[in-house]
Amino acid sequence: MANLSSWNPHVETFVDSSRPSNQQDASLDVITALVKNDTLMIEELVREMEMYLTTSDNVLRARGILLLAELLTRLISKPLDNATIHSLIGFFTSRLADWQALRGALIGCLALVRRKSNVGMVLGSDARMLAKSYLQNLQVQSLAQHDRKLCFELLACLLDHYPDAMVTLGDDLVYGTCEAIDEEKDPRCLTLTFHLVEVLARLFPDPSGPIASYAGDLFDILGRYFPIYFTHPKNDELDIKRDDLSMALMHAFSSTPFFEPFAIPLLLEKLSSSLLLAKLDSLKYLSNCVLHFGADRMAKHAEVIWSSLKDAIFTSSQDPLSSLASELLEDVRSQENEVAKEALICLQRLMFQLDNSSGNMFISLIIENEDLETIFRSVISDKSYKDISAENKQKLHAIGSILSVSAKVSSACCNRVLQKNFPRLMDVLGISSRPSMDCSSNGNDVLPKRLNIGALYLCVELLTACRDLAVSSEEVSLQSPSRKDTWFVLLQNFSAPLAGAFGSILATTKSLDAEQADVYCAVKGLQLLAMFPGSFMPLSKTIYENVLMIFVSIVTGRFEEKFLWKLTLKALKKIGTSIGKFHESEKGTSYVNIVIENIVSLLSRDYCDVFLTLKLEAICDIGTAGLHFMLKVVRGLEEAISANFVEASVEGNLKSTEILVLLLESYSSRVLPWFEKHGDFEGVAMRFALKIFDQLDNSLTFNIGNNGQVLLDATMKAMRLAVGGCMQENQGLIVQRAYNILSLRTFSSLKESKLLSSVKLEGSELTHELISLSCRDEWLISLFAAVLTALRPQTPLPEVRVIVKFFMIFVLVKGHVPAAQALGSIINKWNIKANTTEVSSSCSFEEALDAILEMGPRNVLDNGPLRKCDGVYASMDIPCNLCAIVGSNSLVQTHAIVGLAWIGKGLVMRGHEKVKEITKLLLKCLLLSRKTDTVSLQKDTLEDNDGQDTHPLFARSAADAFHVLLSDSEVCLNKKFHATIRPLYKQHFFSSMMPIMLSLIKESDSAFTRAMLYRAFGHIISETPLSVLVTAAKKIIPSLLNGIAMLSLDVVNKDLTYSLLLVLSGILMDENGKEAILENANTIIAHLIGLVSYPHMMLVRETAIQCLVAMSGLPHVTIYPMRPQVLQALSKALDDPKRPVRQEAARCRQAWASTASRSLHF
């Protein structure tokens, strides 16, 4: 037990209202903590606080009660026994009468009522007493906003948690609630009051209960808020949106059927208003009310609602073509009309509700409506789409959607709609029913030259409705329509000739700009006919196949008619998807036989290159219709790939190479991602990867023309994606296979030349050997490297030692980037723990790393122009002569740096400390030039010009290595290819490198070295997250500016200049960077002025000017001295050749001119 003195001061602090609020909070925290760990019992606290709780000083009493209440709020999850709760709730209930100290009482009640049963909750009888006291004592509307909110929360909580106790209060409760919520205006409270009404209404469903009798009054209070008009600015602290309020009100509206006599007239009245918002809201509310009020009550309003809905739909419909277009092409046209949409939803709900009960009264309303009849006649009077007036187009769309919505409702409705309209439409179209004949579209039927577009459109709409009905009957067996229904019989009778008609439209529209509306309707119509689910298929098998044939012939032949082609492709895809959805094997076979076979055969036919991309698009699109289809497609693609591969590699056929590149691209961009989403990826990817290696293995002659590199890149990309998605077992298999081939073919040939043994050899010969690796070997190595970059960390590698060594040599000699990336990946993913216990065939991480570092660094450093070939390379069995030989090739240094960069990237991403050695090395390379500049000049002037020439290149590549080190790569070492990525590694690297870089820059004496250092510095900065840079802004800004100035001298560096400028502008825009900017304001402005006339890149000029605009916002005193220079520079920029620069310049000039007066004179 805590003694009194330990907590009493805290109580006093809290109760004393003159103390600052943070002290009060702190003391409350202390007391809470004491009670929570049971050092202080609540009873004891209450007893000691008696004076504060009962004193006649209002302020003191209020604080005392508040303390207890706040304490209870914080103890909501602490178990308390029933007796305590009983006495506490009794206390707070009685305090509700104490208006001077109400806040505390409300909070206390709320805290107690909110308790869950597992920690001890208030009893029902106590809750009832509380509610009684609430209704007696509280004048809610006379309280302030926050207290009102608490009151509503308390009441809602009581209703939610103690419905049984509340019901007994009956009339008093309803009356009291009405009184409390009347005239409420605050949005925060309103959401609560709407909720209150909703709960209350649910509490008394009895038709003779209090809600039934008070419904009029209650709705009178609610109805005033409709439609919600809420114009608060979006970003205020209330965090309440109009939609939330409207939603809450809607639920309140529809909470009880007793509101029906009041709500429906109000909603209908508002529906006829001209305010768009009111219209939309009324429709939404109406839909919701229809659901909740029940059919009986709605039936009497049916007629009125129907006529209002009809008006809404007709006045707000849009052009039917655009709706069709957006549906078919998935065009994002945002003009979709909300009102019409909501009205249709409402209509549909109403019809669903009324359909079951009142004897199809509603459908008769629609069918027998005279207005509709007149409109129907008028819209089918015009022949071609062009002739229809805009007004009629709207009507056409409206009537189409009304008919289709009403037909969708049930079989009975569908019967009536189709009975009335379908034969007439067929009549207009000139189609007679031929149920028995299997008519095909082979041109037998002579159709009128031009079909009536209005009728065609309505026909398609009705078909949509029928199909939806059929599909819904497949899904829910409730009340299912049967094949004997009139609508189906009608459909069956007409479907064959209808399909023929649609087909002939497609066949006859030859010209490119044929009536698009016709084409839409025809394609959509055929698609719908083909998409009926199994038991409701109106078409016979032959006609179904005929439809598919029509589509296929378009997709495989009519590439020029883009519009038709795209529509058809979509339609075919949808048909395929629907087959998969309904598991229809028979249709599936037809689909495979006709569509898939034909489409896939596109690949094996003679290649018409112009359309190859289109063909590939078609193939991939159709494949996405289902796994089964995609597998077939993949087979076809694979065959095409391997056939072309042989062509390209053996024959050296250039055309095949081009085709192959396209094939591989769609394979990796469409097919593989699809499988990744829909399963079965492993099998496909494995097969692909192994196949490629097999082919490399088998082909004896291998010569690929000049396009080889492009092809190799595409193949590597596909390979990486395929391998990256596999699980580790399969990856292991692929690696093993690839390694076997490699070791059999390439390594052996290298071993023959004794590269890997330590026999001394003439340098030139060996280098020659390595460089003249056969084309196939290079492919093998590149693809193997691609496989390695994509592996998961757990996948075991065979013979790591050999692989690492081999790749290292390859990197050094050829500067082979994929090999370097593979090395980086290996290092990055190396599982340090697992490997330590393994047998000696593989080597440990440290060992491998040391080997690499040993090899790389020595090469880099020792092969500098001053290298003497006398290194001892004993640690790993690298022949010392190799390095010597290799070193004689001047390019090797740059190669080594590329390798180092990627390995360093692997290290830095996993956060390994060895990366320090690599960066040290890179920096050494950078600085090397400083020492050698002078020496080599003296020494090598006569004989060895090579060394000097390569030097700038060497230093530059060392600087660029930092770019590789930090930038995110698409190709490897990213999330997709399972890299180990330590969080915040860039920040880490930045903070460890920055001091070194800055001091090096300061120390450097030659201009060239400094330029290179700035380059490296620039790379680091531009890849580091901005937030880190902002915190270090003070230190880096001077160097950043010098760097920009230095880099902007050379065209080559324009991209880097730009990214550094972006960094600067990022710091400028950041609130936290302001201070650093202010310190260097004048230098920054001077540098920016220089960049305003940067000749090589428009973006640099533009950004520099934008930065100047931002600078103009700095304090006047700081920038004023620079004003004349800035204005002068800008007046030149006004004459910039590029428009965006000129516009920015005008804006900037204005900003700077107005820093003094609004004058441009200086």
Next chain:
Amino acid sequence: MTLGLVNANPCVQAKKERIARTEDPPHSVSDEDAVDPLDIYDFVRDIRDPEHPYSLEQLSVLSEESITVDEKLRRILITFTPTIQHCSMATVIGLCLRVKLMRCFPPHFKVDIYVSPGSHANEESVNKQLNDKERVAAALENPNLRQLVDECLYSNEL
């Protein structure tokens, strides 16, 4: 200034939507975007009318067609149409145009500003006044006039 509005009830047109320029490829062959009428129009369309809270564009005082540019001779010609024949604000509008162009274009452009033929009662004198650089300079010395011009150019009331 005159008491009461010169044209109390002008006809207001809807603002035209800004036409985003068709993005020319980043490395287009010609590295120069020539100054064209739309460029100039973009600068001047939002100038506020001296007596109404509408832009010149909204009042149809200006349109893109009323601007011509000769890139070679470095000349800009603007014709504007005052809302009514006796508009005493025509000179102020012209002055605003001139000041705006002075600030947004390099000084080597010669700017001619005319009221469109037949649209103003004192067409000739207005034209003369607007293109006389002495009188323009003198007008800009007048602090009241200058304030009015600045308000038109940089007002946010639109």
